[in-house]
Amino acid sequence: MAAADFLSQATVYLAAAVICVPIAKRLGLGSVLGYLIAGMLIGPYAFGFLGEEGEDLMHFAEFGVVIMLFIIGLELEPQKLWRLRKQILGVGMSQVLVTAAIIFGACLALGLIWQSALTVALALALSSTAIVLQTLAEKNLMDSEGGRNSFAVLLFQDIAVIPILAILPLLAFRSVASDEGSKTILEGLPLGLQTVAVLGAVALIVLAGRYLIVPGLRAIARARLRELFTAAALLIVVSIALLMQAVGLSPALGTFLGGVILANSEYKHELESDLDPIKGLLLGLFFIAVGASIDFDLIAANPLLVVSLTAALMAVKFAVLFGIGRFFNLLTAQNFLFAFALAQAGEFAFVIFSFAAQLGIASSETLGLGISVVALSMTVTPLLFIVNEKLIQPRLCDGTPKEDKPADAIEEKNKVIIAGFGHFGSTVGRFLRANGVEATFLDNDPDRVNLLRKLGFKVYYGDATRPDFLLSAGADDAEIFVSAIDDPERNYALVETLQKFFPHLELMMRANNRYDAYEFIEMGLGNIYRESLDTSVRLGVDVLRKLGGGAYTSYRAGQQFLKRDEAAMGELAEHRHDMKAYISEARARIELQEELMEKDMEDKAREQDHAWDSEPLVRGFGAGE
Template sequence: MEDALYTATIFLITAVIAVPISSRLGLGSVLGYLAAGILIGPVLGLVGTHEADELLHYAEFGVVMMLFIIGLELDPRALWAMKDKLLGLGGLQIGLTTGAVATACIFLGFSVNVAVATGLIFALSSTAIVLQTLAEKGLMQTSGGRSTFSVLLAQDIAVIPMLALLPLLAMPEALEIATSGAIAEGGHVDEHSRSLVEGLPGWGVTLVTLGAVGSIVLGGLYLMRPVFRFIHAAHLPEMYTALALLIVVGIALLMELVGLSPALGTFLAGVLLANSEFRHELESDIAPFKGLLLGLFFITVGAQIDFNVFARAPGQIIGLTLGLIAIKASILFVLGRAFGLRHRNLWLFTLGLAQAGEFGFVLITFSEQQNVIPAWAAEKYLLIVALTMLVTPLLFILHDVLSKMTSDRSENKEQREHDEVDETGPVIIAGIGRFGQIVNRLVRSSGYQTVVLDNDMKAIENMRSFGVKGFFGDPTRPEILHAAGLREARVLVVALDNMEASIKLVAFARRERPELHIIARAKDRGNVYRLYKAGADDIVREMFDSSLRAGRYVLENIGLSDYEAAQAEKAFYKHDRYAMQELAQLWREDMPLSKNDAYKKRAKSLEKELQDAMLAQLDSDPEERA
């Protein structure tokens, strides 16, 4: 008992310290868990290989839970809609990478079975690190980000057949084994093991196996709703957690009994429940257990990494690591171009997926247990996977550098190929995103001519498809602005997403036309002050008016009459404009607001003035109160 508590304490302390540090450094939780394992294992020797081996059997259940949650997040209809990228881009990446790595292994003297297993292991990338990085950098919705996600999703799904295939590579009688049902994730079957198929003829094994899979399908479709209603009637929140664990553990056990991968069964159950009303409840109940067990898995993997292997042949390990990244990046680059990715999206796709992934640890451990790869190869593979994951932040930094270089070249190309602006009008609208579209529609429907400029060709083409004319070109370029009629225009609307470009455009237009009325879009108060300094007349915070209207709805539903709420909205709007003008005089671009004492003092006094003005407004017409 003391040994178990000691080991648990060591694991938890290192995880609590290492993982937050890793996340704050932008390296992700997976690398934090690996670092924790390396620290308590090879570095400090607080946990031995024997203890890590024992814990690994429990930690592997985190992988089963992860696949269940992945299944829950995969709506079958969404999967079908993504079939081209999943099967095409994702399938080709897995197939070509497996083939290339296997060929290289055969060239190095490995057997075909070991080479294929190695290719499967290194074909995968790190879902945890890549998705987190894409989210942090706001790249998920880009073309490169969506393609990257599609490949990661295809890889996650491919883990299931890989787990089924790997044991076949270890045994020459593959067909006999497959029909006997002796393949089980987690190792061999001894005489004391529980099995529903042991001793059955081939046709009996097939029937029992199909019956087990069919029971999961039918249970997911028809039994979950009544069972959840029964649990709900108890009004005990812990019962939901118990049921979620029962589903995962029960299906995993059933799969073990018929000689199939537990991960396969839980993944299938997750997909079947993806459209159910209990999906989010299941996910929220399972997620903490999945996170802790998966973290434990990565810690035990880190604790088992033998750095003596690296010390004996550092050049070989580094060379194999860089060679793997080069092979994967080359294949990804070719596939990305073939599927229409260009410039920064192509570099994101190429470099974002060039590492090996956390499921590689799973397959390495599983392959060693199944005697697919020898122990000495598993030790090297663990090091290579860990090193490629540690290099991933550097790959994203390289992506940022290459993206900037590519962006500069593409911008220069766009400048040479902009449309010839052959119309002028009283209103020039620079930027035709959601904000600019509404402004344009309102002005045009009121009978006034507008000239729309934007350097996003897709946005311009989208407008043209609806019969609205626009011109492709950079609105900050003087010749384009003058061609659009800057000298004669009465109003310029600056609705660009890029704030630096907006400020540049406002400043230029103010210098060229001091009397021109300039309306500019801002994202926050800092943008407002900068645009105000640049010379904008009216500055619209993109969330301000919608938030103000939402606040009026709140007042109407907590006791104020429609009239009172409208008056309060009006008073707030007037005071906010006044406050912004006052604070703009004290704002300093070179000083954070938290350090600007004069700004903070005036902001506090203005907030007090606002409260007094609002109360006075409400007290002025008491007879209007409903």
């Protein structure tokens, strides 16, 4: 591809996305539909910027799905995945088998030969991982019961693709000279050895995740080069995908597994936030390619046929899903979400169809029609989400209790995030934990993170001043953000980021000293904790006691001092800009404070709030008697 060609194409894609997606989002249609529309517009039937290369583009962009599954794996710790086993096997398998059986029967009834009918049925039984997960994530529905079941079904479908692609050649009338579908290094090996190789590859991912990737990431994190970390993250995904392809497994499945292995590591959030934009771009590209692949000529030739087939397909899938949801005791509201989410056919259908075309299993008309139906059903899906959200759910909501079970949520979500796990932050964290409050910790010192994780703390490595990292650490759902970072400059940057992107968070800041605190006051913060204040006053109070001062009196003096000091802080901050005023003001403040302290210790009149035998009182009462 020539450089100029690349630039002009990139311009077209990016421009289409930049224009269409915000409009679609503004209209409440969601980003997926925005990309699809962008694809249709630049595709061969509208402006025609995009021609035959659309299909190649789609294959390339499918890598976005691979990255997406890696990220989903990162969110899903092994024990949580284990908890999903019932849904994956039960819900997932029944969905694929029942749907395929019905479509198979329908295709036979429509006069297809059984080989074509089976291929079409298997292809259409699968749903679109990309569209569904992207939309669920965008609508924050991944943690809901319906979202979890959708995910389980999609995961099962990812696994099911492997045997489906394996049996297609058996349906072929002619053997294929050069097939693309099964170009693996294992060919020619006996079946037993192939199995061993596949299991070996999986074991390799597990072992590498444990003993190679995490120490490697630690070394890279220590280099403190951000792009190097991104490169490493990509390297992990790409190499796993390559390995999976080599042994004939789905790359998405492999990276998902890799993600799950790394879900317990401290680099989880950092990997996630590094890969997220790449995933987003590739998925966007993928949706654009899907939009561009819709054959409007074919639809225009048989509009009724395409539309009715699409409607019939989605109705069948919806009915099967809804029935399964009911069978597995999904609540009605969640069942609607589940059934609407998965009612389309997915990108695997494109893969299966193109493989089937090479094998000559089905006629090109059948496949062309199939591809149009698939693309159309994918396009309609975001609309169905909107229908579900706006028309169906409101009717069900009345009287239906919220069934969100926080314990089963895919991501660990804490109300408190603590940045910085040094002496200060760890004390705050230990205190909170001792009182039953779990917090999410962020730290950017790889060695410390490593050590603390060995001690059983949930600490994540990453730069807390980056919005994407904060987001994946759960800043959206948290309520309180504690900054225990000691570097003032980094603290200021953090406050700016938090105020800009997460204005709902209550910020509680560690300040080194008075001057640090002035900065925070100027940034509009209220919860400021000078690390040197309370401790020094406590020490001072103990000095007073050791010099013979009363315990309670000294204690109260300390509390008073703290109170006055905090009050003076706020007043002084106002005068800060005018340095001259500040200096004199500060001196006045110190003098005032000394004065007040002396007053507190010497002023006999103050005793009357403590002791009846103080002089004025004695005088007053004595005179009266």
